[in-house]
Amino acid sequence: MSAQAEPVTFAFTPEYRARADKIIARYPKGRQQSALLPLLDLAQRQAGWIPRAAIEHIAEILEIAPMRVEEVVSFYTMFHGKAVGKHVVWLCTTTPCWLCGSDDIVARCKQVLGIELGETTPDGMFTLLETECLGACVNAPMVQIDDDYFEDLTPDSVQAVLEAYKRGETPKPGSQSGRHTSEPAGGATTLKSRSATR
Amino acid sequence: MPKLKVDGVEVEVPAGTTILQAAEVAGAEIPRFCYHERLSIAGNCRMCLVEVEKSPTPVSSCAMPVGEGMVVHTQSANAKKARAGVMEFLLIHHPLDCPICDQGGECDLQDQAMAFGFDRGRYREAKRAVSEKHMGPLVKTIMTRCIHCTRCIRFATEVAGVPELGAVNRGEHMEITSYLERAITSELSGNVIDLCPVGALTSGPYAFTARPWELRKTESIDVMDAVGSNIRIDARGNEVMRVLPRLNEDINEEWISDKTRFACDGLRRQRLDRPYVRRNGKLEPATWQEAFNAIAARVERTSGGKIAAIAGDQADAEAMIALKDLLAALGSSHIDCRQDGAKLDPRARGSYLFNTTIAGIEQADACLIIGADVRHEAPIINARLRKRWLRGGFAVGVIGPRLDLTYKFDWLGEGTRTLEDLATGRHPFAETLKNAKKPMLILGQGALRRADGARVLGLARRIAENGGLVREDWNGFNVLHTAAGRVGGLDLGFVPGPGGKDVADILDAAGKGEIEIVYLLAADEIDTKKLGKAFVIYQGHHGDRGAHRADVVLPGAAYTEKSAT
Numbered sequence: 183m184s185a186q187a188e189p190v191t192f193a194f195t196p197e198y199r200a201r202a203d204k205i206i207a208r209y210p211k212g213r214q215q216s217a218l219l220p221l222l223d224l225a226q227r228q229a230g231w232i233p234r235a236a237i238e239h240i241a242e243i244l245e246i247a248p249m250r251v252e253e254v255v256s257f258y259t260m261f262h263g264k265a266v267g268k269h270v271v272w273l274c275t276t277t278p279c280w281l282c283g284s285d286d287i288v289a290r291c292k293q294v295l296g297i298e299l300g301e302t303t304p305d306g307m308f309t310l311l312e313t314e315c316l317g318a319c320v321n322a323p324m325v326q327i328d329d330d331y332f333e334d335l336t337p338d339s340v341q342a343v344l345e346a347y348k349r350g351e352t353p354k355p356g357s358q359s360g361r362h363t364s365e366p367a368g369g370a371t372t373l374k375s376r377s378a379t380r
Numbered sequence: 381m382p383k384l385k386v387d388g389v390e391v392e393v394p395a396g397t398t399i400l401q402a403a404e405v406a407g408a409e410i411p412r413f414c415y416h417e418r419l420s421i422a423g424n425c426r427m428c429l430v431e432v433e434k435s436p437t438p439v440s441s442c443a444m445p446v447g448e449g450m451v452v453h454t455q456s457a458n459a460k461k462a463r464a465g466v467m468e469f470l471l472i473h474h475p476l477d478c479p480i481c482d483q484g485g486e487c488d489l490q491d492q493a494m495a496f497g498f499d500r501g502r503y504r505e506a507k508r509a510v511s512e513k514h515m516g517p518l519v520k521t522i523m524t525r526c527i528h529c530t531r532c533i534r535f536a537t538e539v540a541g542v543p544e545l546g547a548v549n550r551g552e553h554m555e556i557t558s559y560l561e562r563a564i565t566s567e568l569s570g571n572v573i574d575l576c577p578v579g580a581l582t583s584g585p586y587a588f589t590a591r592p593w594e595l596r597k598t599e600s601i602d603v604m605d606a607v608g609s610n611i612r613i614d615a616r617g618n619e620v621m622r623v624l625p626r627l628n629e630d631i632n633e634e635w636i637s638d639k640t641r642f643a644c645d646g647l648r649r650q651r652l653d654r655p656y657v658r659r660n661g662k663l664e665p666a667t668w669q670e671a672f673n674a675i676a677a678r679v680e681r682t683s684g685g686k687i688a689a690i691a692g693d694q695a696d697a698e699a700m701i702a703l704k705d706l707l708a709a710l711g712s713s714h715i716d717c718r719q720d721g722a723k724l725d726p727r728a729r730g731s732y733l734f735n736t737t738i739a740g741i742e743q744a745d746a747c748l749i750i751g752a753d754v755r756h757e758a759p760i761i762n763a764r765l766r767k768r769w770l771r772g773g774f775a776v777g778v779i780g781p782r783l784d785l786t787y788k789f790d791w792l793g794e795g796t797r798t799l800e801d802l803a804t805g806r807h808p809f810a811e812t813l814k815n816a817k818k819p820m821l822i823l824g825q826g827a828l829r830r831a832d833g834a835r836v837l838g839l840a841r842r843i844a845e846n847g848g849l850v851r852e853d854w855n856g857f858n859v860l861h862t863a864a865g866r867v868g869g870l871d872l873g874f875v876p877g878p879g880g881k882d883v884a885d886i887l888d889a890a891g892k893g894e895i896e897i898v899y900l901l902a903a904d905e906i907d908t909k910k911l912g913k914a915f916v917i918y919q920g921h922h923g924d925r926g927a928h929r930a931d932v933v934l935p936g937a938a939y940t941e942k943s944a945t
Contacts, residue, residue, distance in 0.1 A: 234560075247559070249543055249544055249545065249558070250546065252546060252548060252559060253548055256548035256549045256550075257548075257550045
């Protein structure tokens with residue numbers, strides 16, 4: 183596992199800082215701490231995760247105690263308090279996905295990446311994490327990679343997605359079985375004729 | 381004012397009162413862990429559940445304001461069942477290691493489990509264990525015992541003003557910790573030990589030394605600073621095991637500073653337990669008679685004008701008046717209780733008191749702090765200032781070092797020039813004081829100890845007069861002392877009489893040989909090297925600087941061992 187060391191310093195790049203300022207300006211004066219969640223998101227987008235230095239940087243910007251930031255970072259699973267790979271693969275294993283075969287998806291991901299859940303590949307490309315329901319049960323089983331959902335997976339299709347990421351491509355998110363969003367898997371069953379009513 | 385019924389008793393309470401508070405008025409006892417009347421309401425332990433008619437679920441009484449016509453049952457079958465259920469949940473992950481827990485015997489969880497819990501648990505699965513946390517040498521942590529009431533977090537954030545404690549992770553994985561497990565940087569940190577309803581935060585120095593039922597409890601007053609916090613001294617046999625706060629709304633509420641709480645370990649070390657007499661340049665144990673003989677022999681051949689006495693910071697009033705009478709009988713007027721040379725004027729009592737009173741701070745709406753590190757000199761008073769500041773509408777100005785006082789203030793400057801500007805009204809903060817309804821100022825010893833301390837005192841007085849700080853109905857002039865015995869000494873007139881020398885002059889004269897006998901009443905905070913060849917009598921309880929220099933040492937009792945004022 184490529185354990186990335188805690189950087190000594192962290193500061194928003196000018197571009198991110200501008201976005202942060204814009205977000206902070208949305209809140210009334212004295213209520214800047216409301217911008218905590220979006221700022222943490224920005225920091226994670228910039229650094230890939232939220233190092234200690236980022237916690238302190240944001241605490242300083244918002245004039246709150248670092249402990250208050252730390253609490254929030256550790257509360258939400260979507261914030262990474264430890265270094266993660268370039269792509270974070272969230273495997274859903276909650277009941278609907280599990281019933282639709284998420285065990286096989288997990289097994290294939292482990293096999294393709296050669297790591298266990300919670301680990302990061304030695305090249306720092308992928309981190310494999312388990313998650314509870316992400317609310318896409320209609321298209322179970324599914325995984326979330328970075329900001330995208332990949333649905334209706336089979337072991338082969340999830341492997342194809344991962345291989346594409348490995349090649350540096352950006353695979354098309356959504357259903358991998360070819361169906362349109364969450365329409366019935368076997369094709370439309372109702373409202374088939376345009377002239378049914380009126 | 382809404383009227384409601386609690387267990388059949390009708391009470392009328394102000395709007396906004398919680399059910400729990402109303403129940404207390406009605407005389408019904410509701411168990412609680414997270415609720416504390418001096419902290420914000422969290423409502424997360426669920427132990428205070430009660431049944432409210434027309435409410436489909438039990439209600440947590442600490443967080444629910446009363447409503448007109450509410451009918452509350454604290455002893456109904458449903459309320460009891462709800463609380464027993466909560467207790468069962470709380471105990472799921474509690475280690476039940478009471479036999480090796482320092483909280484045992486004074487534990488809220490123990491008591492409430494006995495009173496409100498089931499007689500057994502149904503949980504058979506693995507319990508969770510929490511890795512050890514570090515909060516410094518004073519607060520010992522066994523976080524597996526924690527029930528996550530968050531009292532410590534709220535205390536640190538609200539009362540102590542050091543938002544360093546927090547809860548990381550969530551749900552079953554929630555843990556209380558300090559940021560990066562650093563030690564808490566508060567002078568009030570020991571209070572979380574009292575606040576913790578279980579044995580998660582206990583006293584480090586007191587660990588495994590005593591059980592509460594073995595201790596003899598004596599109510600007393602603290603002498604570590606000049607606040608006079610009300611304390612309870614717990615002793616086993618002749619040994620002081622710990623010091624705890626006692627409730628006094630006018631002074632310390634229910635907090636004490638860490639110094640007050642933890643200084644008692646020093647009572648066992650380096651004590652003067654017998655008289656000593658210096659023979660051939662070495663202090664040797666002696667009998668009382670030998671010691672008195674040595675003193676008498678020396679005093680007999682010394683005229684009164686060559687004898688001086690200095691009283692220490694913790695000297696009690698009885699001892700000081702006895703020493704004052706002794707020196708007067710010997711014909712000396714060289715006495716002083718102002719070891720640090722603070723230019724306090726003993727003639728006007730109002731000029732050296734904390735006139736506003738500590739509780740009075742809460743009525744003030746502006747405060748000027750001059751040369752005082754209130755946070756470290758009197759943490760309890762600083763907590764009161766912070767409490768007032770949190771309520772809003774409290775302008776604080778500081779002249780002197782720029783310190784972290786746990787609340788925001790205007791730093792006006794350093795030195796007497798700023799003070800002069802304020803006295804003449806040139807400084808904008810003078811306007812703030814003038815416009816305030818109840819302005820106050822706190823004058824620290826740091827400012828009075830200076831060579832120009834008398835001038836500082838005079839300027840402060842002018843600020844008080846010009847700013848309307850002293851009126852018939854309000855006295856906003858305060859001197860913050862650091863020595864517990866100082867006001868007593870000034871009240872008793874333990875200051876140079878006509879033609880008498882103050883501490884600096886006594887030391888000078890002793891160095892020159894003009895003063896031949898110096899009587900130190902537990903006075904250690906002076907430069908003993910300056911005493912020259914003087915014959916030094918030290919009366920006190922610790923082998924500190926004064927005793928090391930002494931020619932005769934008379935052992936005395938410390939503040940925990942005697943009745944005094």
